[in-house]
Amino acid sequence: MNEADAFPRAAIDPFEEEAGRLQHVLRTMEHALAGGPKPPVRDEDEEDQDEALTADEVADVAVAELARERRREIERAMREPYFGRIDFSPAGMSRQRLYIGKRGIDDPASGDRIVLDWRAPAASLFYSFAGQGDEASYVSPEGEVRGKVSLKRNIVVRDGELQRVVDSYVEGQDQAAATDEFLLYRLQDAKDSRLRDIVATIQAEQNDIIRADRSLPIVIQGVAGSGKTTVALHRLAYLLYQHPERLRAERMVIFAPSAMFVDYISEVLPELGVGGVQQTTFSAFALRVLDHAVLLVDPGERLRQRFALRQPPEYATAMREVECKGRLETWHSLQAFLGESEQSMLPMGAAVAPFGRSLEHATIARWFFEEYANYPVFVRRQRVLARVRRHFEMEAKAAGQTDKSSKRKLAAAIRQYEERWPNMEPLTFYRRFLEWHPELTTSSLRQPEKRGARPQVQPEDLPLLLAIHQWLYGIDPRDRFDHVVIDEAQDFSPVHLQVLRAYCPSNSFTILGDLSQSIHSEAGIREWSAFIDQFPSGCRYVELSVSYRSTFEIIEFANRMLRPFGPAVEAKPVFRSGDKVLVEEVAWRDRFEAVLHRIIGMRESSSTVAVLTRTEEDAHVYHNACLEAGLDAHLLTADRGDYEGGISIVPIYLAKGLEFDSVIVVDADANHYNWSERDAKLLYVGCTRALHRLCILYAEPITQLLEWTKA
Ligand SMILES: Nc1ncnc2c1ncn2[C@@H]1O[C@H](COP(=O)(O)OP(=O)(O)OP(=O)(O)O)[C@@H](O)[C@H]1O
Numbered sequence: 001m002n003e004a005d006a007f008p009r010a011a012i013d014p015f016e017e018e019a020g021r022l023q024h025v026l027r028t029m030e031h032a033l034a035g036g037p038k039p040p041v042r043d044e045d046e047e048d049q050d051e052a053l054t055a056d057e058v059a060d061v062a063v064a065e066l067a068r069e070r071r072r073e074i075e076r077a078m079r080e081p082y083f084g085r086i087d088f089s090p091a092g093m094s095r096q097r098l099y100i101g102k103r104g105i106d107d108p109a110s111g112d113r114i115v116l117d118w119r120a121p122a123a124s125l126f127y128s129f130a131g132q133g134d135e136a137s138y139v140s141p142e143g144e145v146r147g148k149v150s151l152k153r154n155i156v157v158r159d160g161e162l163q164r165v166v167d168s169y170v171e172g173q174d175q176a177a178a179t180d181e182f183l184l185y186r187l188q189d190a191k192d193s194r195l196r197d198i199v200a201t202i203q204a205e206q207n208d209i210i211r212a213d214r215s216l217p218i219v220i221q222g223v224a225g226s227g228k229t230t231v232a233l234h235r236l237a238y239l240l241y242q243h244p245e246r247l248r249a250e251r252m253v254i255f256a257p258s259a260m261f262v263d264y265i266s267e268v269l270p271e272l273g274v275g276g277v278q279q280t281t282f283s284a285f286a287l288r289v290l291d292h293a294v295l296l297v298d299p300g301e302r303l304r305q306r307f308a309l310r311q312p313p314e315y316a317t318a319m320r321e322v323e324c325k326g327r328l329e330t331w332h333s334l335q336a337f338l339g340e341s342e343q344s345m346l347p348m349g350a351a352v353a354p355f356g357r358s359l360e361h362a363t364i365a366r367w368f369f370e371e372y373a374n375y376p377v378f379v380r381r382q383r384v385l386a387r388v389r390r391h392f393e394m395e396a397k398a399a400g401q402t403d404k405s406s407k408r409k410l411a412a413a414i415r416q417y418e419e420r421w422p423n424m425e426p427l428t429f430y431r432r433f434l435e436w437h438p439e440l441t442t443s444s445l446r447q448p449e450k451r452g453a454r455p456q457v458q459p460e461d462l463p464l465l466l467a468i469h470q471w472l473y474g475i476d477p478r479d480r481f482d483h484v485v486i487d488e489a490q491d492f493s494p495v496h497l498q499v500l501r502a503y504c505p506s507n508s509f510t511i512l513g514d515l516s517q518s519i520h521s522e523a524g525i526r527e528w529s530a531f532i533d534q535f536p537s538g539c540r541y542v543e544l545s546v547s548y549r550s551t552f553e554i555i556e557f558a559n560r561m562l563r564p565f566g567p568a569v570e571a572k573p574v575f576r577s578g579d580k581v582l583v584e585e586v587a588w589r590d591r592f593e594a595v596l597h598r599i600i601g602m603r604e605s606s607s608t609v610a611v612l613t614r615t616e617e618d619a620h621v622y623h624n625a626c627l628e629a630g631l632d633a634h635l636l637t638a639d640r641g642d643y644e645g646g647i648s649i650v651p652i653y654l655a656k657g658l659e660f661d662s663v664i665v666v667d668a669d670a671n672h673y674n675w676s677e678r679d680a681k682l683l684y685v686g687c688t689r690a691l692h693r694l695c696i697l698y699a700e701p702i703t704q705l706l707e708w709t710k711a
Pocket residue numbers: 183186187191196197198201202203206222223224225226227228229230231514548549656657658659688
C-alpha cells in the first residue's frame with residue numbers, strides 16, 4: 001500500500017477525510033462482491049444427491065463453498081472494514097497510509113492491499129508505537145524496517161458508518177493524553193455476556209506477547225483484568241496467521257478452568273476469523289484420552305467441600321493427598337514404578353508352538369526389552385505377539401500342518417500365549433502404584449468396585465493416569481498439539497504440565513495465570529519457577545501489571561485486600577475513574593432486601609450484574625430470594641456449562657475468569673471470611689470481577705479483611 005496522500009492532511013478535518021476514505025473502501029468492497037465468483041444456487045433435489053457426486057462435482061462444490069465463505073467474509077468486513085490507521089515513512093521511501101482491520105482487504109482492480117490484517121508485520125506498528133519520538137520499526141520477513149510515524153489514528157466504524165475518529169499521535173503535536181482516550185472510550189462500554197476481541201486497542205505489552213516467538217514457551221503472570229485470557233486467544237489467531245503451513249487450528253488447544261468459562265470465551269476466536277481451535281478443560285481432555293474408562297467424582301462436591309465454611313475432619317488429609325499428587329517427586333516415583341513394572345509385563349517361560357520349535361523366553365525378552373525398547377509398552381506387546389504368531393505359522397507350514405484342525409490348534413496356542421500377558425489398563429497400574437504409596441490412596445479408589453460400574457477418580461488422579469496411559473500406549477498422533485495455552489495456570493500442578501508436555505513436543509506453550517488468585521492452593525503452584533524450571537532449554541517470563549477491566553477505585557480497593565499477606569504484583573489501574581466502592585452495613589434480617597434493592601438499581605445501567613456469595617449454599621439462598629422477588633436471575637454452579645449474562649448469582653470461587661459490569665459481594669462478615677490469605681484472595685477475586693461498580697454488603701461483625709482496608 002504505497003499510497004501517497006492525496007490531500008495535505010492539515011487542511012482537512014480528520015472526520016471528513018476518513019468519511020471520504022471509508023466510502024472509497026466500501027465501494028471497492030462492493031465491486032469485489034459484484035465481480036467475485038458467484039456461488040451457484042443449488043436446489044433441494046441437488047442437495048439430496050450428494051452421495052452420487054462425481055469427483056469433479058465434489059471439487060465444484062468445494063469451490064462454491066469457498067466462494068460463499070469469501071463473500072460472507074467481505075460482507076462481514078463491510079460492517080467494520082478497519083479500526084486504525086498509521087502513517088509510516090520507511091527510511092528513504094515515501095509515506096504509506098496503513099489501514100488496519102480484522103482481515104486484509106485487496107482492491108480487486110489494482111491488486112493493492114487497501115486494509116492490512118492486524119496480524120501482518122507492518123500492522124505491529126499500530127500497537128507498538130506509543131508516541132515517544134517519531135522513530136518506529138517492525139520486523140518483516142525480509143528483516144527490520146525502520147522509519148518515522150507521522151500519524152496514529154483510531155477509527156470507529158459500525159455497520160458501515162463512520163462513528164468516531166481519534167488521533168492518538170500527530171507529528172509535531174503533543175498527544176500524550178489522546179493515547180489513552182480511545183482505550184478509555186472502549187473500556188467504558190458496558191459488556192455483554194461474552195468476552196470480546198480487542199484488536200482495536202491491543203496495548204504494546206500485550207502485542208509483545210501476542211507476537212512472541214512460538215518456539216519459546218512463555219509464562220505470563222498477569223494481574224486480574226490485565227487481559228491474559230484475551231491476549232492468549234489473540235496469540236492463537238496470530239500464530240495461525242503467521243505459520244499457516246506449520247500450525248493447524250485443530251492442533252491447538254486452550255485449557256480453561258471450567259466448561260462455563262469455555263462458553264464465556266467461545267466467541268473471541270470466531271470473531272477473529274479462527275475456527276477449530278480446541279477449547280476444553282484438562283479433565284475433559286484427560287477423560288477423552290482415557291477413553292472414559294474412569295468417571296470423575298462430582299467435581300462440584302469437591303469445590304463445595306473446599307469452600308465450605310467448616311471442613312469435615314478428613315478434608316485436611318484429602319488436601320494433603322491433592323498436594324502430594326501434584327508434586328514432581330510423585331511423577332518421578334511413578335516413572336520408577338512403571339520402569340519396574342515393565343519387568344513383569346512379559347509372561348515368564350517360552351511361547352509354546354503347537355508344531356515345530358517353540359520360542360525361548362530369552363528370545364522374546366530380547367525383542368521386548370531391547371529391540372522394541374523405544375516403543376510404548378502396549379505397542380511392544382502387539383509387535384511381540386505379531387512376531388510370535390508369524391513364528392508359529394511358519395513352523396506349522398514347515399511341518400506341513402496347514403489343514404483346518406491344525407489351524408484351529410495354531411489359533412488356540414496363540415490365544416493361550418496372549419492370555420498370559422497381564423492386563424494393560426492404566427487404572428490397574430495406578431492402583432498398584434497407590435499401594436506403594438498408601439498415603440496417596442483416595443477414599444474413592446479404596447471403595448470396592450461395583451460390577452460393571454466405572455471406577456471414580458478425583459481430578460488430581462487424572463494427570464498421573466495420563467502419565468501411565470502415555471507409558472502404555474504412547475501419544476496418539478491425533479492428540480499431538482502444535483500449541484498449548486493453559487489459562488488460570490496457577491491452579492495447575494507441576495505434574496499437569498509435565499504430562500502435557502508430552503502432547504506438545506515442540507514445547508510451544510503459552511502459560512498464564514495470577515498467583516494472587518490462587519484460591520485452590522493445594523492443587524496448584526506457589527511460584528512460577530515450578531513451571532519455568534520444566535523448560536531447561538529456555539522459557540520466557542513476562543509480568544502484566546496493568547488492569548484494563550476495573551475502574552481505578554475498584555483496583556485500589558482490591559489491592560488493599562492482599563497487602564497484609566505478603567508480596568504480590570499489585571494491579572495498576574488504567575486511569576479510568578468511576579463510582580466509589582460502596583461498603584455497606586445491613587442488618588442480617590434485611591440482607592435479601594438490601595441485595596434486591598442494589599440489583600435493581602445497578603441493572604439500570606449494567607447489562608451484567610453478579611451477586612457473589614461465599615458458598616454455593618448461600619448462592620442458592622440468594623437465588624431463591626431473587627426468584628421470589630420476580631427477578632430473572634441465573635444461578636451459576638460448578639456443573640453448569642453455559643453463561644448467560646444478565647443477573648448471575650455465583651459462589652465467588654466460580655466467578656474466577658468472568659467479569660460483570662456491576663458486582664455485589666454479600667455476607668462480607670467475620671463468619672464468612674476469616675483473616676486468612678485464602679479468604680483475602682477470595683475477596684480479591686470477587687472485587688476484581690467488577691468493571692464499573694462494586695458494592696460490598698456485610699452484617700456485623702464485619703470481616704477483619706475489610707476492617708483493615710478501611711483503616
Ligand atoms: N487492550 C485492551 N483493550 C480493551 N480492553 C481490554 C484490553 N485488554 C484487556 N481488556 C479487557 O479487560 C478485561 C479483562 O480481560 P481478561 O479477562 O482477558 O483478563 P484476565 O487477565 O484474564 O483477567 P482475570 O485474571 O481476572 O480473569 C476484558 O473485558 C478485556 O476485554
